[in-house]
Amino acid sequence: MSEKAIIFDIQRASLHDGPGIRTTIFLKGCPLDCLWCHNPEATSPNPxxxxxxxxxxxxxxxxxxxxxxxxxxxxxxxxxxxxxxxxxxxxxxxxxxxxxxxxGNEMTVDEVMLEVMADVDFYTNSGGGITLSGGEPLAQFSFSVELLKRCREIGVSTCVETSGFVSDEQFKKILPLVDIFLFDYKVTSSKEHKKFTGVPNERILENLDVAYQHGIPIVLRCIIVPGINDTDLHFMGICDLHAKYPNLKGIEILPYHTMGNNKRTSIGVHETLIDLETVPAEIAGKWIQKLKKLGCEKVSLSQ
Ligand code: SF4
Ligand code: SF4
The missing domain is CATH 3.30.70.20 (Alpha-Beta Plaits)
Known part of the structure; x- marks a missing residue:
């Protein structure tokens, strides 16, 4: 029987979740609890x-x-x-x-595949495919494995956007099914990572290393939040990964924005976790310049 998962959105014709035109499937539930989360409706695994x-x-x-x-x-x-x-x-x-x-609606792999199949011609012509996102898509592991396998069987390219916080056993199992990772790199110091996301980053970095050694193209996605991780230590951490992994496909900087705040209110969470404005374009531009000066050539601003 087809595996089921709680899905909170399916976006067709997505242009910013990997190469080409993609269908992005957003799964509910995440083991992290990032202070700046811009998809707070995805944190709980339940509708x-x-x-x-x-x-x-x-x-x-x-x-x-x-x-x-x-x-x-x-x-x-x-x-x-x-x-x-x-x-x-x-x-x-x-x-x-x-x-x-x-x-959040429960959907089977068969139901999701019907949506995926509707745009197969677009994937073929643009070099696109599907992207699993969330939440943390690997948290609903059996569903994600089956969906990725089904895409593989019909030649649809697969991308997974992940926090990397998944057991090494599960992560190794998923590797043969993934064509490209959008891999979050949030905070360099593990102690600070735990403080701001709820979990340390050692396992995440180990999984990043395994994915890289496996030869899977990886785009590192780095949200930068003023006062939290716009530090020299973190910028150096990004540059260290750039140097350690010369075949990274790219490093995208995602400046903090406030879109998550209204959504937080809409699900009944009223306390403000961080009191910040959306990062102005000029500040984000300075971050990019700084990283490039530090030798991080592949860095770019996320669209
Ligand atoms: S708010 Fe009331 S009517 Fe609406 S879904 Fe919940 S229980 Fe049902
Ligand atoms: S009171 Fe507001 S939420 Fe309720 S039915 Fe009317 S418009 Fe909709």
Whole structure:
């Protein structure tokens, strides 16, 4: 029987998740808890209620249909008691303003493959394929293995965007099924890595090394967050990997942006984890210059 996973989005015609035109499959669930996460709706492995405050007209229709009293509108404020939600779906159907939805649907590999197959001609003509993303796609390991195998069988190229935080046994198993990795490199000091993401980075670096020694093309993806990892130590860490792995396909710098904040509110997490603005283009440009001066020729700004 076809493996199942909780998927929170499938983006067709994606141009920024690996080479060519790709279908990106976003899987829910991640073992890391990065302070700056821009996909907070992906952290939990389970489906979740997602409420867009900006779209709500306060018509009150969701209040009428919800038997769990999740929604309340008092003095012009719509509050949502997420813990009480049973994900029955009644309020999503009642809302005419697209302010409510479930994030995360269970899908089988067969169902995902139907979407993948729809764009096979685009992959062929552009050098594209599929990309597994998340969350951490390797956290739903059996599903990812089966999906990658099925793509291999029909000649669709495979890319995996990963934090690298997966057991060495699982990582080695997945290697023969991957054509290219988009591999996160978040924080150089393992102690700081644990502080800001919840896990140390030794296992991640070991898996990066195994993937490189296996000859798989790797694009290193480095989110830079002011006050967290825009440090000389981390920039030197990026340059050290550039020197250690001369065949890296590229090093992309992803400047911090605030898009995750609204999404965090939409799933009921109200505390601000970091109080920062989106990084201005001129600052990001200076980071690139600095890295190039340090000898990191393959560095570029992520699109
Ligand atoms: S039904 Fe939609 S628009 Fe109306 S109050 Fe509920 S969330 Fe807001
Ligand atoms: S999904 Fe069901 S339980 Fe959850 S808020 Fe909507 S109506 Fe209430």
């Amino acid at each position: 979740q209620l997602f409420f867009r405050y900006d779209k709500c007209t306060q018509c009150g229709d969701c209040v009428k249909v919800c038997l769990q009293n999740v929604h309340k509108i008092v003095d012009g404020i719509h509050s949502v008691d997420y813990d009480k939600c049973k994900l029955c779906g009644s309020c999503f159907g009642a809302c005419n303003y697209n302010a409510l939805k479930i994030i």
